[in-house]
Amino acid sequence: MKKILLPFMTVMLLLGMVIAPTYSFADSNSSTDEVVNEKFGAPIVVYGGNLTAEQKDSVKKSLKITDTSDVQEIEVTGADLATYLQDGDASARMFSSAKITRKDAGKGLVISIVTQDNITEVTSEMYANAMLTAGIQDAVVEIAAPKPVTGHSALVGIYKAYEITGEKLDPERTDVANDELSIATNLAQEAGIDEAKVSELLTEIKKQIAEQNPVSREEVEKIVSEQLANLKIELSEKDRQLLIDLMDRIRQLDIDFSQWSDQLNDLSKTIEDKIGKIVDNEGFWASVKNFFNNLIDSIRSIFN
Helix, strand or coil: CHHHHHHHHHHHHHHHHHHCCCCCCCCCCCCCCCCCCCCCCCCEEEEECCCCHHHHHHHHHHCCCCCHHHCEEEEECHHHHHHHCCCCCCCCCCCCEEEEEECCCCCCEEEEECCHHHECCCCHHHHHHHHHHHCCCCEEEEEECCCCECCCHHHHHHHHHHHHCCCCCCHHHHHHHHHHHHHHHHHHHCCCCCHHHHHHHHHHHHHHHHHHCCCCHHHHHHHHHHHHHHCCCCCCHHHHHHHHHHHHHHHHCCCCHHHHHHHHHHHHHHHHHHHHHHHHHHHHHHHHHHHHHHHHHHHHHHHC
16 A cells, blocks of 8 residues: 555645646735826726626726726717728627726837636737727727627727827728728637737738838738748638738828837737747646656556
């Protein structure tokens, strides 16, 4: 019995070392109060217009809104969807919500999906890419939903909130940004491309457009083809043409592409870090799989 028990205890100890959770701790003296930037006024919270009172309370809790006097509250409805998107359906139901805090120029975009399980299709990098296309820069945006939704309507709410601050968005750019978000989620959901890879592809193509300043659809097509090859992504001819159409529309927008460089580079770095973590995790779980295979072999040898 001792001969069996000792190796078994050793195996269990090693198992505990492999799967033991890792914890990180915040400084107990750090402040959670956000400093108000008086140049931009209070953060704006935009709620999906179809939220029930209970769902709205859930969103407030997710966005950590404890005192409504500290924020400006508005709603986004299907009518807003029709305003900002050329083919927007005024009867659309809106649930995803967002909190927008504007920042000084050069701070970039910081996007946080605080209810990860309830935003099922759009990633933070997809939001960031679409917002840059729409003309929104330098803000902290937190997105929440009280139940599973795709997350597309949050972008329209962000547009509305941004214009509440006195800024004016180009309707053509917001429409193209919406197309970009739709194509991004389509590539991830239907074409089966990893979400981070989709964001990396869009970002790298836009970086090349900013750097090369193409003047024709043919030049855009060349950029798209090069980036698909660089990232080893294969698309159907239909999806490839949709991507080229989108990027050609972006080329024709009234955008100072030179101002894109820093924010696109920041977004690219964020995506690379995310992909790196995914790869690292894959390596970790491969090692766990090997450990369990060895564990099974060890147990078998004990009882044999």
